[in-house]
Amino acid sequence: MPSCCCIKNKPVRSANSSWGAEPPRSPRGEPRPAGTAAMDIEKVNSMDFGEFVDVFGNVIERCPLIAAAVWSQRPFSGLEDLEKHFFAFIDALPPSGQEGILRCHPDLAGRELLRGALTAESLREQSGAGLTSLGAAERLRLAELNAQYRARFGFPFVLAARLRGREAVPRELARRLQCPPAQELRAALAEVKKIGRLRLADLLAGHPAPR
Amino acid sequence: MPSCCCIKNKPVRSANSSWGAEPPRSPRGEPRPAGTAAMDIEKVNSMDFGEFVDVFGNVIERCPLIAAAVWSQRPFSGLEDLEKHFFAFIDALPPSGQEGILRCHPDLAGRELLRGALTAESLREQSGAGLTSLGAAERLRLAELNAQYRARFGFPFVLAARLRGREAVPRELARRLQCPPAQELRAALAEVKKIGRLRLADLLAGHPAPR
Structure with missing residues (x-):
């Protein structure tokens, strides 16, 4: 029985995506080993769709459908080509x-951050931006702005x-x-x-994260 | 702060979706109360997008993007109208x-069933069809057919x-x-x-699950 839906015990490691659960699980619900190892495009092109969705399923937040669709476009010539297909779908x-x-x-x-319900990628990004260590007043200010934004745009x-510091977030939101x-x-x-470009760059070797 | 992304402590209960984790979590990663209660279409139409995605995010398996897009089409006149928008997106x-x-x-x-990594809906459906209690020979036969199918169609x-019994599954697969x-x-x-029709019918009151 081929291993179509799990990359456990294989050399390619996932981005350690999580739908908010512990232990980390892939977009297809498989338990994942912790940590991230880079890979080259030949390895990407050799993946069956199960592996591909496990690894790239959260390049677009909680939209494994997009990675699953992009798999149809293989082989990919490199990071930019892969990225191009994700963006073309969007x-x-x-x-x-x-x-x-x-x-x-x-x-x-x-709310998702407060409840520990973020994906692993999102938690890393929010943490890196200093958003996990806001004071109560900063959190309240952001919550108010987020609510106004949701009400206005849907x-x-x-x-x-x-790509931003914690001070820039409420300013940019406003x-x-x-x-x-x-x-x-x-x-x-x-x-x-x-966000997708940075997550893809994290997953592929030798490609610096573009800013 | 409006509760845009969680229905906890609200009268509407979710389908108890899970991305394979315990406790059950919604497609947006929120912990969910167990159990399912029916709702009417007025309640559906009053939902903000966070509630809507929490409740309907797994109508199409692991594709909350589709429910999130369908929310743009509200108000809905009833189950059939709601269903129509899900299907039109597909x-x-x-x-x-x-x-x-x-x-x-x-x-x-x-594999997902064996590892306990199914969504709650999928587990309920596979269990209802008797697929959780197959003997080793039946499981092996299905695994072989599944692998051939994946290799052929991608x-x-x-x-x-x-809608099928356990005997029908390998026959239909072959x-x-x-x-x-x-x-x-x-x-x-x-x-x-x-599958989506049955899941939607489960979530709305007074609509028998169509066969």
């Missing part, structure tokens, strides 16, 4: 589907937190809260892509 | 996206198991293994819709 969706992607994201410094505020909805949808999707 | 995807949906499904009586065999790929993609998506 761009081809109708606006409701693009908003759907955003709605699969957690708030920054929000999706949560998404920002590539790794600024984007004033944008026209169509412009803001584009801005939010651009952040989704920045 | 139908509008390119073939790679439709295959992506299939690739988010587990094998029947496969996605796992999907069947609305609740039959569909012989189908032309384009026909089989259509057949598999029809099964995804049957």
